[in-house]
Amino acid sequence: MPIHSPEKVWWKPIGRQERIWFWVSFVFVIVMFISMPIWHLLADQNTPHLSYRVTPERFTAIVSEFTKRYQVGSENGIPIVHPPAGEIYLLARQYQWMPILELEKGKTYHLHVSSADVNHGFSIQPVNMNFQVVPGYDYVLEITPPDAGEFTILCNEFCGIGHHKMSGKLIVKE
Amino acid sequence: MAQQTLPMRRPVEFLSRVCGTTGLRIDIAAQNLILTNAATAIVFLLLGGIMGMLLGLTRWPEISLLSSVPDIYYRFLTAHGMNMLLYWIIFFEVAGLYFGCAIVLNARLVMPKLAWVAYGLMVIGAVMSNIVVFMGEASVMFSAYVPLKASPLFYLGTILFAVGALIAVILFFATVVVAKAEGRYKGSLPLVTFGLLTAAIIAVTTLLGGVLTYVPAFLWSLGLMNLDPEVYRLNFWSIGHPAQQINLAAMVSIWYFLAHITVGAKPLNEKLSRFAFVLYILFINLGSVHHLLVDPGISIPFKIFNTSYAMYLAVLGSMIHAFSIPGAIEAAQRIRGYTKGLFQWLIKAPWGDPGFSSMWISLVMFGFIGGTTGVVMGHEQINILHHNTMSIPGHLHSTVVGGTTIAFMGVTYYLIPLLARRRLVGAVLAKYQPYIYSFGLLFIIFGQMGAGALGVPRRIVDAFYEGAPIEVAFPALADTGLSIAGIGTIIASIGGAMFVGVAVLSLFFGKRIEEGKSILEKQPEPSISAEERHKVKVPGAFVLVFVFLVVFTLVWIGNMLWLGKVWPVN
Numbered sequence: 033m034p035i036h037s038p039e040k041v042w043w044k045p046i047g048r049q050e051r052i053w054f055w056v057s058f059v060f061v062i063v064m065f066i067s068m069p070i071w072h073l074l075a076d077q078n079t080p081h082l083s084y085r086v087t088p089e090r091f092t093a094i095v096s097e098f099t100k101r102y103q104v105g106s107e108n109g110i111p112i113v114h115p116p117a118g119e120i121y122l123l124a125r126q127y128q129w130m131p132i133l134e135l136e137k138g139k140t141y142h143l144h145v146s147s148a149d150v151n152h153g154f155s156i157q158p159v160n161m162n163f164q165v166v167p168g169y170d171y172v173l174e175i176t177p178p179d180a181g182e183f184t185i186l187c188n189e190f191c192g193i194g195h196h197k198m199s200g201k202l203i204v205k206e
Numbered sequence: 207m208a209q210q211t212l213p214m215r216r217p218v219e220f221l222s223r224v225c226g227t228t229g230l231r232i233d234i235a236a237q238n239l240i241l242t243n244a245a246t247a248i249v250f251l252l253l254g255g256i257m258g259m260l261l262g263l264t265r266w267p268e269i270s271l272l273s274s275v276p277d278i279y280y281r282f283l284t285a286h287g288m289n290m291l292l293y294w295i296i297f298f299e300v301a302g303l304y305f306g307c308a309i310v311l312n313a314r315l316v317m318p319k320l321a322w323v324a325y326g327l328m329v330i331g332a333v334m335s336n337i338v339v340f341m342g343e344a345s346v347m348f349s350a351y352v353p354l355k356a357s358p359l360f361y362l363g364t365i366l367f368a369v370g371a372l373i374a375v376i377l378f379f380a381t382v383v384v385a386k387a388e389g390r391y392k393g394s395l396p397l398v399t400f401g402l403l404t405a406a407i408i409a410v411t412t413l414l415g416g417v418l419t420y421v422p423a424f425l426w427s428l429g430l431m432n433l434d435p436e437v438y439r440l441n442f443w444s445i446g447h448p449a450q451q452i453n454l455a456a457m458v459s460i461w462y463f464l465a466h467i468t469v470g471a472k473p474l475n476e477k478l479s480r481f482a483f484v485l486y487i488l489f490i491n492l493g494s495v496h497h498l499l500v501d502p503g504i505s506i507p508f509k510i511f512n513t514s515y516a517m518y519l520a521v522l523g524s525m526i527h528a529f530s531i532p533g534a535i536e537a538a539q540r541i542r543g544y545t546k547g548l549f550q551w552l553i554k555a556p557w558g559d560p561g562f563s564s565m566w567i568s569l570v571m572f573g574f575i576g577g578t579t580g581v582v583m584g585h586e587q588i589n590i591l592h593h594n595t596m597s598i599p600g601h602l603h604s605t606v607v608g609g610t611t612i613a614f615m616g617v618t619y620y621l622i623p624l625l626a627r628r629r630l631v632g633a634v635l636a637k638y639q640p641y642i643y644s645f646g647l648l649f650i651i652f653g654q655m656g657a658g659a660l661g662v663p664r665r666i667v668d669a670f671y672e673g674a675p676i677e678v679a680f681p682a683l684a685d686t687g688l689s690i691a692g693i694g695t696i697i698a699s700i701g702g703a704m705f706v707g708v709a710v711l712s713l714f715f716g717k718r719i720e721e722g723k724s725i726l727e728k729q730p731e732p733s734i735s736a737e738e739r740h741k742v743k744v745p746g747a748f749v750l751v752f753v754f755l756v757v758f759t760l761v762w763i764g765n766m767l768w769l770g771k772v773w774p775v776n
């Protein structure tokens with residue numbers, strides 16, 4: 033009885049049904065485990081492994097340098113940049129994404145994201161891919177946009193009173 | 207119910223009475239502490255529930271109750287998280303721990319005065335944090351990620367609360383040890399106490415870790431030290447996740463308890479059930495990085511090791527219980543004569559008994575929805591699709607509400623007659639409460655998960671993006687999901703109010719139950735030898751777990767296929 037001390041039989045061998053279920057479950061969790069390293073080897077969507085330490089000041093400076101260099105326009109006061117494939121930068125700060133990136137379909141970019149103040153959440157919609165943005169860390173996402181179009185970037189980590197207004201944009205050209 | 211042999215030696219006398227239902231000897235001091243902690247928990251559930259209702263009505267796009275005052279929404283959201291996740295659950299767990307050591311072991315609770323000190327610290331901490339949050343000085347969510355700053359009193363409140371809870375947990379250990387020394391029980395620990403012991407072991411590391419996480423945050427908020435944001439996140443989740451395992455172990459112990467008291471179920475195999483609890487202790491403390499899968503600064507091998515190797519062996523523990531408990535119920539019912547077909551035992555179960563229905567609903571919601579989505583969303587790569595979207599509240603409402611909260615509600619319906627010796631006021635309400643509450647909850651869970659799958663973020667006052675620099679539009683279906691969650695909010699709020707109403711009224715105004723009288727009308731189980739019980743087959747439960755495995759696999763494969771369709775990223 034669960035509220036009484038166990039009776040003598042409790043060291044008896046485990047019943048057949050329980051044994052079957054135990055081993056089936058065991059195999060299941062092992063398969064689940066193996067699927068992660070295997071996905072790394074065989075598939076293209078993996079959590080990025082590269083990140084550097086960077087101070088918010090330094091990262092902000094890098095982004096404004098980058099923006100000046102490749103700016104091609106602006107929307108609602110936010111600069112639009114069109115950089116070549118390679119290293120690109122995105123800054124999260126209360127409550128903005130800077131700048132608007134214009135990319136080319138099928139090219140591979142190393143997108144560096146970091147924050148100037150608190151934690152933010154980098155969320156590309158409607159693709160629905162989500163990453164954490166942490167001040168002090170330059171997180172490098174190697175992305176290859178497969179579709180052209182306009183995508184929104186939302187913040188999905190609570191970052192303060194204007195959190196629900198923190199939107200940005202990513203443009204992918206043919 | 208078997209007659210409990212009284213202990214041989216009684217070194218320390220204590221004021222007690224004999225329970226008419228279980229024959230257990232009940233320490234009056236422990237009884238008062240249990241009732242007080244549980245009642246306090248319910249007060250916080252009420253407070254958190256009112257917040258939950260207001261949040262749910264705000265996120266319902268057609269109503270958008272607090273949309274015009276986002277500041278208030280974020281205060282309430284922080285309050286909801288704190289009151290539900292910390293205060294409601296932990297006060298109740300303290301009550302559960304005292305029950306599991308003093309009452310179940312026929313023993314006295316050691317140092318009841320210190321237990322009151324612990325209670326006082328917890329109340330002061332909880333009230334202090336609540337005040338700061340409602341004043342708007344701590345709109346940082348329960349996770350309080352540095353460097354988003356709250357008033358130092360917020361961190362201090364949490365520290366006091368954690369220290370109080372830690373004392374309570376230490377008293378649990380002390381009581382178990384003293385009970386053994388005083389010969390209050392013979393042989394091994396009963397399974398319920400054993401399960402709570404695993405909860406308590408995890409609780410010690412968690413509460414200590416909690417203090418170690420919050421003290422630096424407190425000092426940082428005073429400007430006395432620097433704190434790295436990612437180090438804080440790592441520390442926070444290395445306690446935040448195990449904290450959920452305390453809930454899990456406590457909830458599973460309650461399942462065993464309720465299955466026993468409602469249908470006379472006994473564990474199929476004590477060895478296996480205990481082994482499953484041990485898996486929790488050994489492996490779950492590591493399984494914390496699944497909150498940080500898409501974070502910078504943490505290596506991939508560590509992410510995989512931590513979530514899978516370590517966490518999945520704890521998942522194995524849960525899968526064992528997933529069979530053991532329905533199996534134990536099936537065996538008990540078959541012994542009682544419900545042997546027809548695969549499922550007569552289930553159909554003839556006491557569905558009108560809120561203790562039983564809560565237990566079963568909790569088991570099914572936790573297993574089929576919470577467990578499967580939790581494991582799948584915590585898969586290293588699949589997490590990219592879910593991190594911080596509305597799917598996360600969808601998932602957590604299925605574990606911590608569908609599972610833990612409903613189990614706690616169910617056991618309350620028995621604690622009141624057993625310990626307060628009062629009959630339930632509004633027993634009819636209690637009978638329907640688990641169904642209404644969980645029905646609303648299903649809407650909330652699936653509505654939130656649906657909206658999340660379409661990209662709607664969590665922790666956001668509304669998803670309109672009015673006045674944002676870039677216009678945002680979600681698929682129309684996302685709004686439908688949020689509306690479904692909104693309808694669920696109303697239904698679940700009614701169910702929640704029914705619970706609080708019945709519990710509070712019964713505690714104060716319930717009809718007195720005579721000393722020494724059993725609360726169970728029917729004797730639960732014809733006597734049968736342990737040897738014979740051991741031979742009962744449980745084909746129904748066996749089929750159920752395989753249905754569960756199919757659901758689990760589908761959720762997992764579905765997510766992998768979805769993942770294969772999004773942008774390549776590395």
Ligand code: HEM
Nearest residue numbers: 258259261262287290347348606607664665666695698699
């Ligand atoms: C009537 C019942 C409830 C309703 C309507 C409700 C509603 C909600 C809503 C709308 C959110 C916020 C979504 C967002 O903006 O991110 C939320 C978050 C949450 N709920 Fe509930 N809830 C209920 C019960 C509970 C219970 C019983 C618990 C725990 C035992 C709980 C734990 C939480 C937690 C931990 C969060 C996350 C808070 C955060 O993101 O910081 N809820 N709930």
Ligand SMILES: [Cu+2]
Nearest residue numbers: 152187191198
């Ligand atoms: Cu943000």
Ligand SMILES: [Cu+2]
Nearest residue numbers: 187189191195
């Ligand atoms: Cu934000």
